[in-house]
Amino acid sequence: xTRIDPASTEDLPTIEFSTPMPGFPEHRTFVLVGSGEDEPxxxxxxxxxxxxxxIVVPPAPFFPDYAPEIGDQVLEQLATAKAxxxxxxxxxxxxxxxxxxxxxxxxxxxVNRATRxxxxxxxxxxxxxxxxxxx
Amino acid sequence: xxxxxxxxxxSIRIGDEVTVTVLDIRGDVVRLxxxxxxxxxxxxxxxxxxxxxxxxEAAVTDDTVAAGLSAILRQxxxxx
Numbered sequence: 001x002t003r004i005d006p007a008s009t010e011d012l013p014t015i016e017f018s019t020p021m022p023g024f025p026e027h028r029t030f031v032l033v034g035s036g037e038d039e040p041x042x043x044x045x046x047x048x049x050x051x052x053x054x055i056v057v058p059p060a061p062f063f064p065d066y067a068p069e070i071g072d073q074v075l076e077q078l079a080t081a082k083a084x085x086x087x088x089x090x091x092x093x094x095x096x097x098x099x100x101x102x103x104x105x106x107x108x109x110x111v112n113r114a115t116r117x118x119x120x121x122x123x124x125x126x127x128x129x130x131x132x133x134x135x
Numbered sequence: 136x137x138x139x140x141x142x143x144x145x146s147i148r149i150g151d152e153v154t155v156t157v158l159d160i161r162g163d164v165v166r167l168x169x170x171x172x173x174x175x176x177x178x179x180x181x182x183x184x185x186x187x188x189x190x191x192e193a194a195v196t197d198d199t200v201a202a203g204l205s206a207i208l209r210q211x212x213x214x215x
Binding site: 018019021022023024052053054055073076077091092093094104106107120122129130 | 182186
């Protein structure tokens with residue numbers, strides 16, 4: 001994997017967290033990097049600290065029934081009125097084997113596609129924070 | 136830690152914009168109402184701590200780990 005040079009990321013989508021992800025208060029700006037092979041795996045790389053990254057995936061290929069309810073407060077925080085404007089990404093935690101990789105269904109990263117503002121939402125639904133990613 | 140005694144219906148104000156009201160007390164269960172600006176995230180402490188721990192586990196600072204995980208996910212057959 002290539003290290004991200006902030007100077008070379010101008011054409012990549014830069015995402016700004018309106019509230020930092022819990023545990024990472026100093027990191028608000030990330031670059032969303034695709035795997036480049038039309039596969040559903042992305043990497044969120046911190047612009048301030050390129051070595052820090054999160055693997056994220058869209059829910060649909062892995063959890064087809066996942067339909068989080070995004071509250072009005074989140075819509076307002078992301079300055080949009082329509083849930084259709086939002087991109088939902090799940091944070092993945094790796095394991096030693098593929099079977100151990102998990103996705104955080106309780107707290108997805110929600111991005112306003114137009115403004116690229118993001119927030120990690122804690123849903124009020126009863127969902128696992130570590131759901132096995134693979135069947 | 137600041138300790139205040141409050142009764143049902145009483146509130147405390149934190150800064151200019153946050154108000155916490157004691158709505159109901161039954162046995163050892165207290166119901167609180169919280170009024171805060173939308174920019175202030177309010178969570179149950181244990182949920183917030185759990186999310187923080189999960190995020191710290193998810194953070195990758197090693198290129199080989201990131202590449203390995205990406206490779207695993209690319210090769211893996213998603214559900215359906």
